Amino acid sequence: MRITIVGCGYVGTALARHWRQDPAVQLTVTTTREKRRPRLADLAERVEVLRAGDSAALRCALEDADAAVFCLAPRGDRLVSADDYGATYRDSFTALAALVAELPRLRQIVYTGSCSVYGDAGGGWVDETTPASPRDDHGRVLLESEELLGRCRAPGRHVCVLRLGAIHGPGRELGDRFRRLAGATRPGDGRQHSSWIHRDDVVGAIAAAVSGGWDGVVNLVDDEPLPVAELLERVLTAGGLEPVRWDPAAATGPPPADRRISNSRLHQLGYRLRHPRVQVPHLKRLDQQLFDAVAAQAREAPRQRRNHNLHREIDVVQRFLNVLQPGTYVRPHRHLREQAGTGFECFLVLQGAVGLLVFDDAGAVISRQRLEAAGPLRGIELGEGQVHTLVALTPDAVLFELKQGPYRPCADKDFLPQFPAEGTPEAEAQERRWRAMFQEEEPAPG
Ligand SMILES: NC(=O)c1ccc[n+]([C@@H]2O[C@H](COP(=O)([O-])OP(=O)(O)OC[C@H]3O[C@@H](n4cnc5c(N)ncnc54)[C@H](OP(=O)(O)O)[C@@H]3O)[C@@H](O)[C@H]2O)c1
The missing domain is CATH 2.60.120.10 (Jelly Rolls)
Structure with a gap:
């Protein structure tokens, strides 16, 4: 099977390592930066340097592929604007939708999207049948991108949108992410739920989606949505650090979206989570x-x-x-x-x-x-x-x-x-x- 991973960053690299073990898989991976080519060369038969909005380059990366996995994300973190989101996701999937008819071999497309397309549910459960209702422009770009991908579906070609919770795993550990909040005062009460998924389960579910021909939207989150305050308490206690103090009076604007994301479809598809819930190791760092x-x-x-x-x-x-x-x-x-x-x-x-x-x-x-x-x-x-x-x-x-x-x-x-x-x-x-x-x-x- 020939597979192309478009966007070979944190998830894409782990996925390439996974498929590297399978002699039946021939891999092409992409990056936007020439300087990453040598490191990626060990992971794949072919490395292409491209931005996926460039149709000619995208066609070249996908023309032999039986399956394409889109793990692309704009560089940066919170400071990435909705325009950058548009240039990354919307432009890429506009290009894909326009050329997919010229890719008759392509039978499976998988995209790692985000649960941020869901709106507020007052702390209730949402699943894939719940209408998406993004609360900001970033979420709206992601929803539009899902719709563009939907146009790539055809008889004999599945399109699977995995809606991911926040990713944690090696190199992105929760303790490292939240340590800076020790002793801080945060606005609100932290009651809203957050959903998480371990990197290894992102890899496992993408591989299962490709081998199992998954189609449609699948929430990719672990079994236990956690109120933000509880998560921070667990993480900071495990690190021997001061807790966060919550100040409801300091909250401005609309309250954060609160919903618990259900992963029942993921279970129905037969996927067994390796990390069904967030586990916080008790490590007190002397740094x-x-x-x-x-x-x-x-x-x-x-x-x-x-x-x-x-x-x-x-x-x-x-x-x-x-x-x-x-x-x-x-x-x-x-x-x-x-x-x-x-x-x-x-x-x-x-x-x-x-x-x-x-x-x-x-x-x-x-x-x-x-x-x-x-x-x-x-x-x-x-x-x-x-x-x-x-x-x-x-x-x-x-x-x-x-x-x-x-x-x-x-x-x-x-x-x-x-x-x-x-x-x-x-x-x-x-x-x-x-x-x-x-x-x-x-x-x-x-
Ligand atoms: N991080 C989270 O908590 C989270 C939550 C929900 C969903 N997701 C989704 O999970 C996926 C994987 O995230 P990640 O953490 O692995 O991202 P990452 O480490 O930032 O990697 C992103 C990859 O996309 C490439 N890229 C950026 N712009 C591109 C473009 N226009 N065309 C083609 N490739 C492009 C980057 O190229 P370079 O190699 O040049 O950097 C990089 O290889 C993303 O789709 C993201 O939206 C992540």
């Missing part, structure tokens, strides 16, 4: 975005430092980021634990530099260590009962700390009484003296 967010909180905090816990207080392994700003005063202390061997504390510097001072019981410094993310000494494990303090030697210094829990606020630290309490002028002066001890080691200018 620059988190460092920056906690550092900003540390700058605002009266103590000039801020913890970001990965653990719960009751956990026996306490693991957390501690972001320190110069000026923060950590009163010398040690960790006393009932069980021998559990009073250790381990520090790793992930960003900037931190000074560690270890004291004897009389308060004399017995060790001075500069820990630096880019330096020779990146981390230290303090043994049980070692009295110590830390000073930030650079702004936004990020420490990863590990110690035994559970955390008991009253019993966690045993302070050395000869050092001033936090929040006093004496403490401020003390911290400056400690920090100066590390400046002594800086190489002289020049």
Whole structure:
């Protein structure tokens, strides 16, 4: 079977990889960019560089094909205008409708459209029999494109429009997409449903549509439409991040369309979803975005430092980021634990530099260590009962700390009484003296 994939981006590439395993399939793929040709050449017998609105080029890509899959999408994301949509979808399918009669071999056309052609249903279910009612110009272009495709249907030639939910999958993970919303306030209540489909099911369903000769509209969404607020909560909780706050009073304009997209036709066609519902892995990432967010909180905090816990207080392994700003005063202390061997504390510097001072019981410094993310000494494990303090030697210094829990606020630290309490002028002066001890080691200018 000869198949042409028009538009070989995220979905098209995964689809080409899938068919690459099948010796019975001969593939042609297209891109709009010459520079992508070499990478795509490994996936297909033929690579064509074209915009599908160019009829001559499209004819050339399709003339031998038994099946054509249109996975094209304008480049960019939200900022793509309705005109760009028109130039991508409407122009391509206008060209296809005009030349399809000259393609007698072509028996199957599949197009990855979108559920955004559906209107509001007040949270109710919609299926393929529900009249489409797009709410914006983008959706209207997509509906018009479906109608143009419908004109390509003929005896012996099926046209299948897959209406996709939002795609997630490798490289487009929900955690990555929504992390930036952690702690943000969003207008509305987030009650409207969203529909999702995993990339592997997009690939699986397209392959099934081609091999099974599917015709007409098929919603391609998973089994579980999710209210946006619930989805964000799941994703942010799994990432150990702050939830989104919803502000109904800040909502302007008409409320977002709320409908649950049914995939019963997909099931009736015999397709078994590999990912019937969105699964959010519990992964707490220690990345620059988190460092920056906690550092900003540390700058605002009266103590000039801020913890970001990965653990719960009751956990026996306490693991957390501690972001320190110069000026923060950590009163010398040690960790006393009932069980021998559990009073250790381990520090790793992930960003900037931190000074560690270890004291004897009389308060004399017995060790001075500069820990630096880019330096020779990146981390230290303090043994049980070692009295110590830390000073930030650079702004936004990020420490990863590990110690035994559970955390008991009253019993966690045993302070050395000869050092001033936090929040006093004496403490401020003390911290400056400690920090100066590390400046002594800086190489002289020049
Ligand atoms: N992403 C979603 O959540 C979502 C939701 C619903 C539906 N869909 C649909 O799913 C399909 C696949 O999306 P995707 O994420 O794989 O898109 P993508 O990664 O952006 O890939 C789009 C492909 O289309 C090509 N293309 C762009 N304009 C074209 C034109 N005028 N003529 C021919 N090819 C053109 C691009 O060329 P280059 O190789 O030069 O970039 C690229 O290969 C699209 O039809 C999209 O509408 C996506």
